[in-house]
Amino acid sequence: MCAETVDYKDTLNLPKTDFPMRAGLPKREPEWLARWERIGVYDKLRDTAGDRPPFTLHDGPPYANGNLHIGHALNKTIKDMIVRSHQMMGFESRYIPGWDCHGLPIEWKIEEKYREKGQDKDDVDVVDFRQECRKFAESWVDIQRAEFKRLGVTGNWANPYLTMDFHAERVIAEEFQKFLMNGTLYLGSKPVMWSPVEQTALAEAEVEYHDKESPTVWVKFRVAESGGELAGAYVVIWTTTPWTMPSNKGVVFGEKIAYGLYEVTGTPDECWANVGDRYILADERAADVMNRARLDDSMYRRLSDVSIDDLWHVKLEHPLAGAEGGNGEWDDPRDFRAADFVTDEEGTGFVHCAPSHGMEEFELYRDLGMLEQVITYNVMEDGSFRADLPFFGGKHILAAKAKKGDWEGDANAAVIAKLIEVGGLLARGKIKHSYPHSWRSKAPVIYRNTPQWFAAIDRPCNDGQDTYGKTIRERALTSIDQLVKWTPQTGRNRLYSMIEVRPDWVLSRQRAWGVPLTCFTKKDALPTDPDFLLRDPKVNARILEAFEAEGADAWYKPGAKERFLGNDHDADAYIQVFDILDVWFDSGSTHAFVLRDRPDGTKDGIADVYMEGTDQHRGWFHSSMLQACGTIGRAPYRNVVTHGFTLDEKGNKMSKSLGNIIAPQKIVDEYGADILRLWVAQTDYTADQRIGPEILKGVSDSYRRLRNTMRYMLGSLNDFTEADRVAPADMPELERWVLHRLAELDATVREGYAKFDFQGVFSAVFNFATVDLSAFYFDIRKDALYCDGDTPRRRAARTVLDLLFHRLTTWLAPILVFTMEEVWLERFPGEDSSVHLVDMPATPAEWRDEALAQKWSAIRRVRRVVTAALEVQRTDKVIGASLEAAPTVHVEDAATLAALKTASFDDICITSGIQLTADPSPSEAFRLPEIEGVGVVFEKAEGDKCQRCWKILPDVGNHAHPGVCARCNSALG
Structure with a gap:
């Protein structure tokens, strides 16, 4: 039958909300930031903590010298998600942001200013220079703090930690003094990575590897007449560092390598080999070496085997021995012996030894007790040869500035030219290989023997803290396996393998901006003498008292030595050390002045989490482990979480030259910080991640779908009150199925957040919101919500929506900090209201109903x-x-x-x-x-179409209200 057409639209319970579909995040997010600061959200959580168990993520300090890059944004966002999620799971979750403020990068910037003005840094008073460095760092701390806060990162921003604060400098010095007092500190002379451009030693963590083209040479060492049947033959070595040849002190061979004696029978034009020359070569390398010398198979022959016993009786001459003008510098016979590190996989089967410039050679002669005979000091701080070195004095290994990316100085060319002149070269070429560079100046580094201060990692620490081992290495390896959880687990293997084989820690740097090595050495005493280092607790205490009041500048002020030694020691009998500590010692010490000393630190000085990028296995994770094992006897952390690097959409490393850098500020300005945070949550941060315009579009689409879900709930809960609430036992099965899914998801979310698995958390919540809710439950219950009157079914549905609201907003608040605040305030406005002040609600275990879930799984199929x-x-x-x-x-x-x-x-x-x-x-x-x-x-x-709910039913038109079905007629009253 035909019914009278009536407009029933106004009788429906349509969603009502002012929550906008368009987020407008770039404009609105700063308003929420200002609001959080105004109501003091972070401080309120501290003030109301009560007996909540503490949870502390210790911030690995970024360096205060530039705007943030996308890696910073990833790093701080992950940290923020860890902190916020644990807070909302019932912990008292603390976060003290911090900055690394000392060291070469800042010093380098100040020196650049001097160079532009034609000033010499050494002419500037050291305290004045340090004050300029301090001001530079302060300015960047303020800039970076504002950029981090814009990302929605919560924390104690009003009182961060800075390694240059006076108390921090005091504690760093105090931590160094523990190494001084426990017997692990020593002055040694060994090859260390040295930056000629920056004129300082570098740690492994300060080095990055890039391809470099190097000259390579095959050099002839003549067997002296005393060499028996091999006299007059040549042992050939191969090296990619010709500049080390003036420092050669020996050649080594491998006892498991097969060697032969080869004779030249013919030569082509332009060849440095002569007919009749005899070369001793590893059989595996002979053909390659001859080919490098431009000799084909018809131009040489193998005369005989050369036994290892034969080699042990050989005496070698340096190629420059007897050279006119050499002043006898290279006339002594070269040492010739076997070494385990020699192979026949490349080169010639022999290795030339310059122990001042190679760690393997250094350790070989150290273990032989021969260092005094083989150590040279030919290379100066700036990478030049000492002025009085014959032929090469003043030549530089590296240029002062790169020319089109080439740092090559004139030393290699001079050495090669001289070797050619004296007939010492068999062949030369070029090789492109991975080579260490300073990550600051981007210049290549060299190995250079210099006196440096070291922490011995295999020497027992005399501090009585032997629970996890007696030495730093033992304590570190035990901590890695017994005390620390690793996310991902591969982080354990990486750090363990590094510490297992690492050498002693080079603590000293030849710079000015940092915490000095606060120690004194006795004049005329040898480093091996028991009284070489002054170990006096009273002197230490005076130093620390001054640093607490004045900062580390106190070390450099006139009369400092006399002040600190006091009347206890004769100042003229001691030398004050002016090297500064490796900045990794600074950051490695942060557990002491942040976790241990601050009221918002931890009771035991141990952090629940350290979280940084994979490069920090050789950086902060590593130095913190070594430093703490030397001072508190164990690792300073319980969990180590590691993220990968950020690449562009094609998987390329971001660089200015490629033009593929995406600054976080640009993303925030265009999309909003929540989109950047959502990208972090959607990616597997434990591996390298990709980001770019297309990826961000996909993230924005996910955000839009999630925002739709939240908007729908807000609209449907518009006038919901406690009077509408229905007990779960009185709900229809569909609602009880949703509660079951909530209970399942609650466990997934909490477990995921506890394991720092944000991708897993977001994936589970997003799929639930879009598949279980939007595409299923909301789709089904839309009819009841819109068209039912005050029925038990509609009340149950709205009760479930309320329960969903409280869980979804709190589950997602650690990720979408701004959007969930907007959603929360839409429903619960108020000056002191904030989703970040509440916890994730407890979800009753009785909501779980596996039998019901199985039933509804079949229904959905x-x-x-x-x-x-x-x-x-x-x-x-x-x-x-x-x-x-x-x-x-x-x-x-x-x-x-x-x-x-x-x-x-x-x-x-x-x-x-x-x-x-x-x-x-x-x-x-x-x-x-x-x-x-x-x-x-x-x-x-x-039947006919109900004009109110649009169902087609036989009874439409048979009720008091025209054109409607029985259900709608009842709803209309």
């Missing part, structure tokens, strides 16, 4: 077949909407059929009617191959 069948009809334009259908559904499984009959399956499928039958499916029935035993026969719904 059948629903998939029905909706797919209706989609075919919609595509073929047989129907325009699923409410026009009333299909027959054939279900073979009796248990599933019974479940469907109790579930209002027509509502579940959003049809106007549905018929369920156990009859076999006819041939024309629609089926999905992956869901067996279900067939759907399409039929149109019979």
Whole structure:
């Protein structure tokens, strides 16, 4: 029958909310930041902590010398998610941001200013210079702090830690003094990585590896007449550092290598070999060496085997021995012996030894007790040869400035030219290889023997803290395996393997901006003498008292030595050390002046989490481990979380030259910080990640879908009150199924956050919101929410929406800090209201109902077949909407059929009617191959369309209100 047309739109319970679909994050996020600062969210959480268990993430300090890059944003966002999620899971979660303020990068910037003005740094008073460095660092701390806060990172921004604070400098000095007092500090002379450009020693963590083209030479060492049958032959070595040849003190061979004596029988033009020359070579390398000398197979022959016994009796001459003008510098015979590190995989089977410039050679002669005979001091601080070195004095290994990326000085060319002149060269070439460079100046570094201060990692620490071992190495390796959890686990293997083989820690740097090595040495005493180092607790205490009041500048003020030694020691009898500490010692000490000393630190001085990039296995994780093992006897952390590097969309490393750098500030300005944070949450940060415009578009789409979900809930909860709440026991099965899913998800979210798995958390919540809620539950319950009157079903649905709201907002608040605050305030406005002041609500265990979940899993499987069948009809334009259908559904499984009959399956499928039958499916029935035993026969719904809910039902028009069904008539009253 035809019913009178009435507009029932205003009678529906349509969603009502002012929550905008368009986020406008770049403009609105600063307003929330200002609000959080105004109401003091971070401080309120501290003030109301009560007896909550503490949780502390210790911040690895970024360097205060430039704007943030995308790696900084990734790093700080992950940290923020860790801190916020643990706070909302019931911990008192603290975060003290900090900055590394000392060291060469800042010093380098100040020196650049001097160079631009034509000033010499050495002419500036050291305290004045240090004050300029301090001001430079302060300015960048303020800039970076504002940039970090803009990302939504919470923390004690008003009182961060700075390694240049007076108390921090005092503690760093105090931590150094523990090495002084426990016997692990010593002055040694050994090859260290040295930057001629920066004129200081470098640690491994300060070095990065880049390809470099180097000259390579094959050099002849003549066997002296005393060499028996081999006299007059040549031992050939190969090196990629010709500049080390003036410092050669020996050649070594391998006892497991087969050697032969080879004779030149013919030569081509332009060849440095002569007919009759005899060369001793590893048999595996002979053909390659001859080829490098431009000798083909017809131009040489193998004369005989050369036994290892023969080699042990050989005496060698340096190629420059007897050279006119050499002043006897190289006339002594060269040492010749076996060494374990020699192989025949490349080169010649022999290795030339310059122990002043190579660690393996140094250790060889150290273990032989021969260092005094073989150590040279030919290379100066700036990488030049000493002025009085014959032929090469004043030549530089590296240029002062790179020319088109080339740092090559004139030393290699001078050495090669001289070797050619004296007939010492067999061949030369070039090689492109991975080579260490300073990560600051980007210049190559060299190995150079210099006196440096070291912490011995295999010497027992006399401090009585031997629970995890007696030496730093033992304590570190035990800590790695017994005390620390690693995310990902590969971090354990990486740090363990590094510490297992690492040499002693080079603590000293020849610079000015930092904490000095606060110690004194006795004049005329040898470093091996027991009284070489002054170990006096009273002197130490005076130093620390001065540093607490004045900072480390106190060390450089006139009369400092006399002040600190006092009347206890004769100042003229001691030398004050002016080297500064490796900045990794600074940052490695932060556990002492942050975790131990601050009221918002930790009771035991141990952090729950250290979280940094993979490069920090050789950096902060490493130095913190060594430093703490030397002072407190164990690792300063319980968890180590590691993230990878950020690449562009094609997987390339970001660089200015490629033009593919994406600054976090640009992303924030264009998309908002929440989009950047969501990118972090969606990526597997434990591996390298990619970012770019297309990836950010995908992130924005995920954000939009999630925002839609939250907006729908807000609209449907518009006027919800406690009077509307329904107990779970009184809810329909569909609502109880949602509660079951909430209980499952609550466990997933908490476990994920506890394991720092933000990708897993977000993936689970996002899939739940878009698949279980938007595409299933909301889709089904939209009809009841819009069209029911005050029914138990509608009240139950809105109760579930309220429970969903509280969980989704708090689960997502650590990730989408701004958006979830916006969502929260839309529902709970108020000056002191904030989602970040509440916890994730506890989810009752009784919500779990596995039997119900299995039942509804079967129902959803059948629903998939029905909706797919209706989609075919919609595509073929047989129907325009699923409410026009009333299909027959054939279900073979009796248990599933019974479940469907109790579930209002027509509502579940959003049809106007549905018929369920156990009859076999006819041939024309629609089926999905992956869901067996279900067939759907399409039929149109019979009756008229309800003008209010749009269902097509036979009873429409038979009620008091025209044109509506019975349900809608009841709702209208």
